């Protein structure tokens with residue numbers, strides 16, 4: 001398949017369709033399966049007011065819980081999450097270079113949220129703002145397509161742009177878009193390629209710099 005060209009969705013927000021090779025997707029699926037099992041199992045995050053996220057999440061490097069990062073998952077099983085591997089740092093740097101066209105040797109993500117969406121899961125409009133760093137977020141998607149809504153830094157509502165994210169797609173948001181609201185209103189079940197190793201659902205990995 002010939003990938004679509006890269007597109008700037010907003011200043012500092014770049015969508016690169018089909019950026020990951022099938023091999024890289026397979027490797028990431030295998031790694032995420034291991035992280036989902038141990039040391040901290042993937043789980044539906046419970047929000048402070050009792051709500052439960054439809055997405056399942058596991059973290060590496062630092063553990064995210066609403067609305068902070070901790071070294072140990074004291075809201076799950078009390079264990080320290082898996083290390084952030086150096087190959088992921090390298091992948092994050094390559095992603096940034098691809099998106100912005102500049103060398104990114106000073107980009108050192110130290111956490112990633114790994115989200116699994118079943119066919120019904122969604123994520124409401126939110127900002128990624130628990131990091132104490134304005135370094136870009138690198139987002140990688142594998143499996144089923146989704147509707148990704150990328151908005152503005154002021155409100156959850158319009159203006160926003162709806163983008164269909166497919167397997168292997170890269171989405172980077174930094175600069176003036178770093179704190180833009182975004183969400184996933186819908187997953188399209190059955191649209192993924194089982195050759196990735198993911199036979200159903202959608203995997204999303206967001207690398208970030210915690211600044212901690």
Ligand SMILES: O=C(O)CCC(=O)C(=O)O
Nearest residue numbers: 113115128148184204206
């Ligand atoms: O699943 C996605 O594409 C976005 C995930 C996200 O926004 C997050 O984990 O903060």
Ligand SMILES: [Fe+2]
Nearest residue numbers: 126127128182
């Ligand atoms: Fe987010």
